[in-house]
Amino acid sequence: MREDTERGSKTAAVVGGGITGCAIALDLTRLGFQVTLYEAKPLLGGILRDLESDGRWYFNGCQYLRTEQVWHKALPEALQGNLYRFAHYYGSYTDLGFGPVSHEDFEAPVFDAPPDGLADPEAYRACTSLADRMRCYPPAVGDAVLGWLRHLGADPEAIDAGNAYNVQLGRLYLRGDDKEIDTLKTGSPVADDLLGLPRTTRGEGRPIGSLPTDGYNAFFDVFETILTGAGVDIRTGQPVVPRFENDTAILRLRGEILRPDLIVWAANPTPVIAAAGLGRLDDPFVDITVSAGSISGPGLPADPHYMQVYSTGSPVTRIFSYPRDGGHSVTVEHMPDGRSLPDLQAHVQEICRSFYGDVRIEIAVQQPQRRHIFFSPADRARFDAFRDLCTTRYVNFIDGAWESYARDTKINSIASTVRARLPLLPF
Numbered sequence: 001m002r003e004d005t006e007r008g009s010k011t012a013a014v015v016g017g018g019i020t021g022c023a024i025a026l027d028l029t030r031l032g033f034q035v036t037l038y039e040a041k042p043l044l045g046g047i048l049r050d051l052e053s054d055g056r057w058y059f060n061g062c063q064y065l066r067t068e069q070v071w072h073k074a075l076p077e078a079l080q081g082n083l084y085r086f087a088h089y090y091g092s093y094t095d096l097g098f099g100p101v102s103h104e105d106f107e108a109p110v111f112d113a114p115p116d117g118l119a120d121p122e123a124y125r126a127c128t129s130l131a132d133r134m135r136c137y138p139p140a141v142g143d144a145v146l147g148w149l150r151h152l153g154a155d156p157e158a159i160d161a162g163n164a165y166n167v168q169l170g171r172l173y174l175r176g177d178d179k180e181i182d183t184l185k186t187g188s189p190v191a192d193d194l195l196g197l198p199r200t201t202r203g204e205g206r207p208i209g210s211l212p213t214d215g216y217n218a219f220f221d222v223f224e225t226i227l228t229g230a231g232v233d234i235r236t237g238q239p240v241v242p243r244f245e246n247d248t249a250i251l252r253l254r255g256e257i258l259r260p261d262l263i264v265w266a267a268n269p270t271p272v273i274a275a276a277g278l279g280r281l282d283d284p285f286v287d288i289t290v291s292a293g294s295i296s297g298p299g300l301p302a303d304p305h306y307m308q309v310y311s312t313g314s315p316v317t318r319i320f321s322y323p324r325d326g327g328h329s330v331t332v333e334h335m336p337d338g339r340s341l342p343d344l345q346a347h348v349q350e351i352c353r354s355f356y357g358d359v360r361i362e363i364a365v366q367q368p369q370r371r372h373i374f375f376s377p378a379d380r381a382r383f384d385a386f387r388d389l390c391t392t393r394y395v396n397f398i399d400g401a402w403e404s405y406a407r408d409t410k411i412n413s414i415a416s417t418v419r420a421r422l423p424l425l426p427f
C-alpha cells in the first residue's frame with residue numbers, strides 16, 4: 001500500500017538493522033521515502049540473530065512474534081510464508097517466598113495470595129524506581145521479588161519503574177483471589193497495571209504467535225531481499241555517528257557527512273543522547289549467558305513453549321522449548337554462575353519436570369551476553385528531554401522508542417511518530 005505518490009523526492013536514513021530498523025525501513029518505502037538502512041555489523045538481524053553450532057541454529061533467547069500486531073500483519077507474503085503459527089503457550093515457575101508455584105498459563109511471578117491483601121494501587125502513581133514499584137505489592141510479595149532482582153545482579157533502586165515489563169514483572173498474579181482481582185482490574189487502570197489474571201481465566205484464549213521456520217538468520221535473509229526489492233539501499237558494516245548541528249540532525253559515516261531528510265535511530269541510544277548534549281546514559285545492564293541445545297521427553301508440548309523462572313536458588317530466568325526437525329530444541333537464559341555444563345543441564349531438567357515431566361537436555365552452544373534492557377529514572381528524563389528537542393529543533397530525527405522493550409510496541413510507536421512528524425518536515 002503506497003500512502004504517497006512520489007518516491008525518491010525525499011530521503012530517509014534508518015540506523016540499525018535489527019527487526020525494528022528493517023520493519024521501519026519497509027514502512028518508510030510505503031510512505032514514499034528513498035530509504036538507506038545502515039547496520040554496523042556485517043549482517044542484518046541484531047539481537048535476534050540465531051546462535052549456531054555444528055551447522056544447526058538455535059533461537060538466541062525466547063523471542064517470538066505476535067501475529068495480531070499491526071506491523072506483523074503488514075509484513076509481505078514472502079515473509080509471512082517464512083513464519084509458522086502456533087497457539088502461544090507460556091508458563092511461570094516461582095519459588096520466592098511461598099514455596100514453589102508453577103502455572104501453565106501465566107508469564108509473570110505467581111504467588112498464592114498472601115493474607116495481607118493484594119496491592120496498593122495508590123502507591124503506584126508515585127513510583128520512580130523499580131523498587132518503589134515492587135513496594136506496591138504486599139510486603140511478602142514485593143520483598144521477595146526485590147530479593148530476586150538483586151540476585152540477578154540488578155539494583156532495583158537504580159532502575160526506572162517503567163522497566164517492570166522488561167523483566168516480566170508488570171503484572172503479578174496473586175492466585176486465589178481471582179474474583180477480587182477481576183473487580184479491581186475492571187475498576188481501575190492502575191490495578192490493571194499491577195495485577196494479572198491468566199488469559200484463559202478471563203476466557204481470552206491463547207494468542208497466536210509466530211516464529212521463523214528456519215530460524216531468524218534465514219528470516220533476515222528473506223527480509224533483506226524484500227527490502228532491496230522495495231528499493232531500500234542496505235549498507236551493512238557501516239556504523240554511523242549522530243550529530244546535531246543548529247536545528248538539524250545529520251549523520252557521519254567514516255568522515256563523510258550525510259544529510260537525509262529524515263533519520264530514524266533504531267539502535268543503541270547512548271551516542272544520540274551524548275551528541276545532543278544530554279550527558280551519558282546510566283544504561284544499567286545485566287550479564288547473562290544463553291545456552292542452547294536439544295531437549296527430549298515424552299511430555300514436551302508440540303508447540304513452542306516458554307517458561308519464566310523466578311528463583312533465588314537458580315541462575316535460570318527463562319527456558320524456551322520449540323519443535324525442530326521432528327524433535328525439539330531448547331534455549332535457556334541464565335546468569336553465569338560458574339556451574340559446569342552437566343550441573344546446568346541437570347538443573348534445567350529438574351525445573352522442566354514441573355511442566356513436561358522427565359526430559360533430557362544436551363547443551364550444544366553457550367554465549368555470554370551483556371543485555372541492555374534497563375534504564376534509570378535519570379535516563380528516562382534524558383529520553384523525555386531529547387524527545388522534546390526533536391519536536392522543536394531536530395524535527396528530522398525520530399528516536400527509537402527506546403523505553404519500549406517489546407519489539408511490537410517499539411515498531412508501532414516509531415511508525416506513529418513518523419506519521420505525526422511528517423507535516424513538520426520541509427517537503
Ligand SMILES: Cc1cc2nc3c(=O)[nH]c(=O)nc-3n(C[C@H](O)[C@H](O)[C@H](O)COP(=O)(O)OP(=O)(O)OC[C@H]3O[C@@H](n4cnc5c(N)ncnc54)[C@H](O)[C@@H]3O)c2cc1C
Nearest residue numbers: 016017018019020038039040046047239240267405406407
Ligand atoms: C533478554 C531479552 C529478551 C527479550 N525478549 C523479548 C520478548 O520476549 N518479546 C519482545 O517483544 N521483545 C523482547 N526483547 C526485546 C527485543 O529483543 C527487542 O525489542 C528487539 O529484538 C530489538 O530489536 P531492535 O531492532 O530494536 O534492536 P537490535 O536487535 O538490538 O538491533 C539494533 C541494531 O543496530 C545496530 N547498530 C547499533 N549501533 C549502530 C550504529 N551506530 N550504526 C549502525 N548500526 C548500529 C546493531 O548492530 C544492531 O544490529 C528482548 C530483549 C532482550 C535483551
